Amino acid sequence: MKNKKQLIITTLSLAIIIVSAVLSIRYLQVKPVSTATNTKTTETETYTDKELAKKTLTQNTASQTEKSAIEVPRVEPPAKPLEPTPDSTKQTQVRQAVSNEHIYYPLQTANDPGYASNWAIQKVNAPAAWDISTGNGQTVVAVIDTGFALNHDDLKNNWYLNSGENGNTIAGDNCWTGDPQNKATNSCDDDSNGYIDDYRGWNFSIGDNNPQAGRTNAYGVGVSHGTQTAGLVGAAGNNNTGIATINWNTKIMPLQVLSDDGPGYTSNVVAAVYYAVDNGADVINMSIGGSDYDADLKTATDYAYSHNVVVVAAAGNCGTGTEQGCTGLPAGTMGYPALNDHVISVGATTVSDQRASFSSYGPDLDIVAPGSGTINTTTWTPSNGTSLYTSSLSGTSFSSPQVASLVSLIKSIRPSSSADDITALILATSTKLSVMNGLPYTNEYGHGIINSNAALTVAASLNSISSIPKLLQSGGSVTEHRYASTDNLSSGCNTTIGTYCSIWFRDNSNGRERYLPYTLANQQGLTGWSWNGSFIPSSSWTIKAVQGDNRSNSYFLGVK
Structure with missing residues (x-):
């Protein structure tokens, strides 16, 4: 699916430009919105669950009170990855096997405010799709990102739980000591997967079982990014709280590979991909990117494909070539893992169905989704980790998880389908935007914008x-x-x-x-x-x- 491009440095001056581009950290201004004192309009009519979600979608976000933006200064990445703790023999094995450490960043850019609060969910035709399915609670999307607001009201009931590390031990179990113990806290690898007490995801950045945002730097540049992408993947729907996303009922596997400050490394990302595949994920979302071809990550995404796990990745934010982190790169340059074969690469559009100016593009772009303006999703700050929402976001980081959410919704009605089948359902049911001039594909928009209803309609018929x-x-x-x-x-x-x-x-x-x-x-x-x-x-x-x-x-x- 992708052209395996590897950057060749031919002169010392070009090398300096590219290295500086890689080491530049992208940052985001987020306008957090609290719903702790949210006052919704009381409905006197009665509705079905699906009708209620469609009718109250705007009400659940329109009354949120906007607070001031938070701007976090850029930081330099550490010289090398932190050593993992002894809690994971598997992560240590992956780190030792990686041939070369590349740096990855959360793919973010500046805010672009000013659009209606629910435009994104309408643009992708999600309300019509909900008449076919709202999810079955059985699909799992691994979100490989920064840390997460594990106690957020709109996320806390949708986290993936590892059955092998939940409940109490019984006689005959791998970690039975003679007395029942809680598998989540018994400091033993109950399911023998190489990770101790991984009852709810894993923190590959630190090397333990707690992927909570803000543990190392509560004010870090990337501290809220994972929470935001997770909300767009699978915030709980129809729960009278916050937002609804494409799939109301999917499980989110929280896998932290980037630090609170933003950067992460090949060995952590690769270990997370293998973890996701080996522990039951149906879909992997990676709203992260690097500018160099990474053979180890390519092997990992190929592993996912061979196990029919669909990988979705943000295309990148170098649409003009002048964005932070893009200095010296041609306009439109896409990054990795989006450029890897068998990875669905996602660009960003605006409320007017135009390519967002920052959105990377080219012949390797697959699809687009809303990613600029009033994108409402869950977020986290040191003062509020349970009821905070964004009012404005921009970046292909926030387009990719919407596609991952749609993939999981398709899997809920077509669970045995292959990665190739799912890719076809995403790309071959897209809406051709007017700016595509009737063409089935363009470099700036790929196959068009995702169409949730069309994808589910075709998926259901194929059964x-x-x-x-x-x-x-x-x-x-x-x-x-x-x-x-x-x-x-x-x-x-x-x-x-x-x-x-x-x-x-x-x-x-x-x-x-x-x-x-x-x-x-x-x-x-x-x-x-x-x-x-x-x-x-x-x-x-x-x-x-x-x-x-x-x-x-x-x-x-x-x-x-």
Whole structure:
């Protein structure tokens, strides 16, 4: 899916520029909003749960009182990662195996206030999707980030709990001592996963079982970032508290890899990815980024893909090249892990459906989601860790978790689907924005903005399909496995009447992927698309008709 780019430093002066870019820490001004004294309008009508959520979505945020912004000074990262504590033999093993430590940062940028409080959830068509599903409470999204407000009112009931480290020990258990003990606090690795007492996630930055925000620096630059992304992934919905996100009922696995001050390292991020996969995550969200190709992290994200765990990552915040942390980088430069193969990379849009100026872009961008303006989500400060919400946020960091939330909602109705199937459902059901001028893909918007209702509609229909689609023509009347960017081409699918089909393209040289929109087959079982050769960059492509995990034989198309 992604072009594996590795930065080559050719001159000393260029090296200095790039190193300074990597070591620059991005910062964010957050306007926290307390709901401790929130006064909501009393409803006299009665509604179903879904109707109530749709009707009160604005009420739950509109009455929040805005406080002054908090600006945190930039800090330099430590010279090397902190040594882990003896609480995790597995984390120590991963750290020793990592070949080179790269630095990662929370992907943030400046505030861009001024939009209606609930515009983001409407833009992604979530209210309509809630008529299909609001989640089943069984999906798990691992959020790999800074620390978390573990006691926040809108999050505390949605944390993932490790069943192997909860409850009391009994005779025959791995850690039985003769008397029942609480597995969460018995200083023993009850489930033998290499982590002691990891009953609710893990703090890879410190090396223990407490991923609480603010433990090392309550005023650090990244201290609230993890709480904000977690809220956009899975704040509890329809609970008369705070906000609703796309999936009301998913579990969040809190994995801290970045310090309160912002930076984190390859070994911590890699260990967290392996932990997420090995401990039951369905989805991984990484609103973090670095500018260098990282072979160890690539191996980890490939491991996730091979286990059908969907990885979603923020594209980056170098849209103009002048943002903090982007000095010396070309405008639009995307970062890692978003550039890794089999990772869904996410850019940011505004309330007017424009690419946010800071949002990174290019031929490796997959999808966009709201990420600039009045993005309401949970947050944390030293004085309020239970009832605080943002009124304004900007960054691809806050677009990525919305996509992860949608992935988990799809998994709630299609639990056995593969990572490839989920990727197709996200990309091939997106809304094509007007600025895309009718094209199925552009470098600035990827496949378009996520459409929650369309994704769930197609996902639900695929559950009853068992037939294998047949790929019809993919090319043009004068092409035979060859194309030019100026050619007008077409593709077709022959399948069961009234079922959805898409066309999947994969670049054989660098892993980029493209999808034509999921479309219903007509009464003859046929559907087709017309497209221009510029839709797929000049390369060699494998093409298949797809319906979920059912895929046709391959066709190959190469550049003239």
